[in-house]
Amino acid sequence: MNxxxxxxxxxxxxxxxxxxxxxxxxxxxxxxxxxxxxTFILFDDKVGQALRDALVRAAQRGVRVELLVDGYxxxxxxxxxxxxxxxxxxGFHVFDPGRRLFGWRTNLVRRMHRKxxxxxxxxxxxxxxxxxxxxxxxFGPEAKQDYAVRIVGPVVDDIHSFVRRALAPVxxxxxxxxxxxxxxRLRDADARRGGSAxxxxxxxxxxxxxxxxxxxxxxxxxTAQRELVIANAxxxxxxxFLRDLRRAALRGVKVRLILQGEPDMPIAKLAASMLYDYLxxxxxxxxxxxxxxxxxxVAIVDDEWSTVGSSxxxxxxxxxxxxxxxxxxxxxxxxxLRSALQRLMDEHxxxxxxxxxxxxxxxxxxxxxxxxxFLRRFPSWASALPRHDIQLKTLAPVQSQDEERSxxx
Numbered sequence: 557m558n559x560x561x562x563x564x565x566x567x568x569x570x571x572x573x574x575x576x577x578x579x580x581x582x583x584x585x586x587x588x589x590x591x592x593x594x595t596f597i598l599f600d601d602k603v604g605q606a607l608r609d610a611l612v613r614a615a616q617r618g619v620r621v622e623l624l625v626d627g628y629x630x631x632x633x634x635x636x637x638x639x640x641x642x643x644x645x646x647g648f649h650v651f652d653p654g655r656r657l658f659g660w661r662t663n664l665v666r667r668m669h670r671k672x673x674x675x676x677x678x679x680x681x682x683x684x685x686x687x688x689x690x691x692x693x694x695f696g697p698e699a700k701q702d703y704a705v706r707i708v709g710p711v712v713d714d715i716h717s718f719v720r721r722a723l724a725p726v727x728x729x730x731x732x733x734x735x736x737x738x739x740x741r742l743r744d745a746d747a748r749r750g751g752s753a754x755x756x757x758x759x760x761x762x763x764x765x766x767x768x769x770x771x772x773x774x775x776x777x778x779t780a781q782r783e784l785v786i787a788n789a790x791x792x793x794x795x796x797f798l799r800d801l802r803r804a805a806l807r808g809v810k811v812r813l814i815l816q817g818e819p820d821m822p823i824a825k826l827a828a829s830m831l832y833d834y835l836x837x838x839x840x841x842x843x844x845x846x847x848x849x850x851x852x853x854v855a856i857v858d859d860e861w862s863t864v865g866s867s868x869x870x871x872x873x874x875x876x877x878x879x880x881x882x883x884x885x886x887x888x889x890x891x892x893l894r895s896a897l898q899r900l901m902d903e904h905x906x907x908x909x910x911x912x913x914x915x916x917x918x919x920x921x922x923x924x925x926x927x928x929x930f931l932r933r934f935p936s937w938a939s940a941l942p943r944h945d946i947q948l949k950t951l952a953p954v955q956s957q958d959e960e961r962s963x964x965x
Contacts, residue, residue, distance in 0.1 A: 559756045559768070559883075565709030566751030567882075567889045569864075571896060573691035576683065576704045577603055583675045583706075584610040590620045592674045592719045594880075596629035596667065596866070597686035600637045604687050608641060615645040622646075622723050624948070626668040627653040629686070642953040649726050650949045651878075666762060669877040671704070671866050672719055680707040680715045682757070682882050684789075684853045684866050691851075698820065700851035703896070705864045705882060705889075711755040718759065718880075726948045753886035760867060760879040769867045769881050770874050774800050776857045780809045785897050786855040787814035787845075790821075790868040791828040797869070798831060802838035810841070814900060817844030820851070827870075836910040843905035853881070854893060862890045 570576040584591050584607075591614055598604050615621045623641065625633070627650045642648050651668035673681040683704020685691050691700050707715070760769045770793070777784060777800040784804060791813065805811040813835070819825040825844075832842055853869075856862045865881025867873045884890070901907075 559758055559772075560714055561754055561756045561885075562710040562714070563754050564751065565707060565711045565753040565755045565884075565886075567753050567755070567884055567886065568706040569889065569892045569896065570681075570683065570685075570704045570706060572693065572700075572702055573603065573685060573689075574693065576681070576685045576691070577606065577687075579706055580673055580681055581606055581610045583673070583679055583681075584614050587614050587619045587675045589676050590622075590674075591676075592622050592672075592716070592723065594624045594668065594670045594672045594719060594722070595687055596626045596669045596671060597688055598623075598625050598630045598633060599686075599688040599690075600634050601689040603689045603692065604637070607687050608637065611641060611646050612644040615641075622649065622727055624649045624651060624668065624723060626651050627949075628667050629669075638951055639953060642951055647723075647727055648951045649723065650951065652947050653949050667872075667877045669866050669873065670759070670880040672715060672880055674712065674716045674719055677716045678708070678712060680712045681705065682707065682715065682866075682880060683864055684851055697818075697848055700820070700849050701845065701847070701900070702851040703854050703864055703893075705884075707755075707882065709751060709753070709755070711757055711882070714757045718757065723948075726950045751886075753884055753889060755885070756883045758865075758881050758883055760873070760877070762876070762878075766875070769865070769879055770794070770797065772863070772881075772883050773797065773855070773869070776855070776861050776863075777801060777804050780804050780811075780857045782809060782858050784809055784811045784855070784857050785814070785894065786812075786869070787850065787852045787897055787900070788855075788869045789816055789849070789851045789853065790824045790870040790873070791815050792824075792831070792870040793874060798834065801835060801840055805835075805839040811839070812841040812843060812901070814843045814845055814850065814852075814897060814905060816850045817846035817906060818849055820849040824870075832908060833910075836908065842908040843901050844908060845900055845905050847904040854897070856890050856894050856897070858890075860885050860887050860890055862886070862893050864893070 570579055591611065611621050611623065623646060638648055671683055671685060681704055685702045685704045689695050690698060691702060693699050758769050758772055759765055774797060801811055815828050816825050836842060853867055854864050862884045863881050865879065867879035867881050873879050
């Protein structure tokens with residue numbers, strides 16, 4: 557696995573929108589040179605409006621601001637919202653904008669699912685939280701449970717370089733050359749050291765790194781000695797991943813999965829439940845989070861390794877979407893994330909017991925067989941799906957009717 561690990565990083569766990577959104581907006585308000593943001597979903601609600609206002613303020617004081625959204629996840633953003641950004645000088649870019657067929661979105665697969673923020677090349681945010689009010693507790697029973705991290709240290713350089721390369725096709729003419737190192741970045745390595753964590757920024761794409769995030773998960777599972785906790789919203793990984801989990805449990809590792817009990821998409825729970833018997837029979841513990849929909853994509857192994865990011869453990873994230881996780885080796889952060897996950901299991905989860913599962917009927921057995929054959933073969937099938945070149949579209953400011961009449965006059 558060709559991944560760049562760096563030492564001297566600091567990670568702060570941000571749980572849910574209550575911690576994440578103020579941290580991002582504050583960082584944007586303090587930006588001096590550059591703000592880069594990638595997100596799958598951006599809504600025109602109180603969360604999206606607060607982000608918009610912070611980005612506009614930054615652009616108006618001369619900060620370079622580039623925002624990339626996904627063409628499927630952010631398909632319904634009002635023109636007025638986009639205009640308020642672009643008219644202030646914010647670069648607004650859409651990944652793979654798609655046409656609708658009879659009102660339906662057709663660009664279903666190979667989505668830009670990353671959630672990253674980089675401010676001045678010095679601070680970064682990575683996680684699974686989109687910009688919407690449904691990540692706040694006051695949204696109600698459908699509010700999502702999720703995680704992100706605020707990062708300071710040398711690994712921010714890797715995140716910064718990656719996002720700049722991702723945006724290069726549409727912003728080269730606006731601001732930079734993709735091969736030119738930004739002159740405003742700190743060059744003193746000691747000055748950029750933020751803490752004691754060793755970390756790597758790991759991404760998944762459909763060309764160079766189609767299985768890199770999954771490989772890191774599997775190495776962590778295979779080397780686990782005492783404990784493994786995975787909290788993942790959409791759990792339907794490949795057969796080899798499931799086999800690694802079983803083998804870890806069978807050799808004495810305490811393997812615990814936190815999955816959706818109150819899903820935002822019922823099919824996600826149905827798919828995961830088809831795997832329960834196979835995992836429970838090996839001693840894997842399964843907990844369903846029942847307070848509200850789980851949207852997190854995090855894990856810990858033993859006392860040091862952790863990961864936080866955008867990648868689910870399902871066919872879309874592992875074989876189709878563009879994803880980004882940080883892999884972290886740090887006892888302090890591992891302890892913080894473990895405490896957060898333990899609180900979920902203690903206070904808001906229902907443990908699934910093997911003897912509480914209904915007896916498997918013949919049709920469930922055959923469905924299980926089909927599921928496992930699907931999981932064995934899906935990666936090769938996915939690679940055979942039609943591929944297309946990555947398309948990024950930059951939206952120009954839209955003139956208002958008053959502006960049009962003024963130019964016409």
